Amino acid sequence: MKTLTIVATMLALTAGAAAAQTVRMGTEGAYPPYNFINDAGEITGFERELGDELCKRAKLDCTWVKNDWDSIIPNLVSSNYDTIMAGMNINEERKQAIDFTQPYTPAMPSAYVALSGDVDVEGDVVVAAQTNTIQASHVAETDATLLEYPTPDETLAAVRNGEAEAVFADKDFLAPFVEESNGELVWVTGFETVVLGEGIGMGVRKSDAELKGKFDAAITSMKDDGSLNELLKKWFGEKALQF
Structure with a gap:
């Protein structure tokens, strides 16, 4: 009986750890080329492609959530999703409510x-x-x-x-x-x-320092290997500002 209890406890902990790896990515879906809805009704754009790659590098299982811009920060704080990737410039006012990763675009x-x-x-x-x-x-x-x-x-x-x-x-x-x-x-x-601003970054709740760290590391890896600059050129043209 004791062995069964230990096994059950381990399975519960494992399931909890797996669930913790699912990250809901909030975006507006109405701001091309950063994010928009394609003809198939799917979220696409620069931030969708970038976000999917960041999740892959961070070994996170990510899903996408569409949210209107005017409530996008309150709904992050309320845990309706876990990040914001919506062409959001980093500035001091927003830093009062949420944290940001390092910028994934220069100051556009x-x-x-x-x-x-x-x-x-x-x-x-x-x-x-x-x-x-x-x-x-x-x-x-x-x-x-x-x-x-x-x-x-x-x-x-x-x-x-x-x-x-x-x-x-x-x-x-x-x-x-x-x-x-x-x-x-x-x-x-x-x-x-x-x-204006400091560049566009991913918004996260102030309590999610570990998640922020994972995405920061993934962004750094894309800057270091040149793949982030390639995405910037793909979506914003050869003359786009780059890192």
């Missing part, structure tokens, strides 16, 4: 886009930005009126329909829309490249 530039290149984006105009982004915080510190939207697509629509004179967002997100607009959308002169 933001930019202003409008229907005219001579908009005074820091003056008496209306600028659209996605809610709870570093771009929204930046606009709020200027003389412009900030108009916030839940999704990035809505910020662009606001410029097109006249609700806002300009939109401020990650340049890599805006670039395809500018290119495909046939001159309707243009970069605002002098504000084509605005660097």
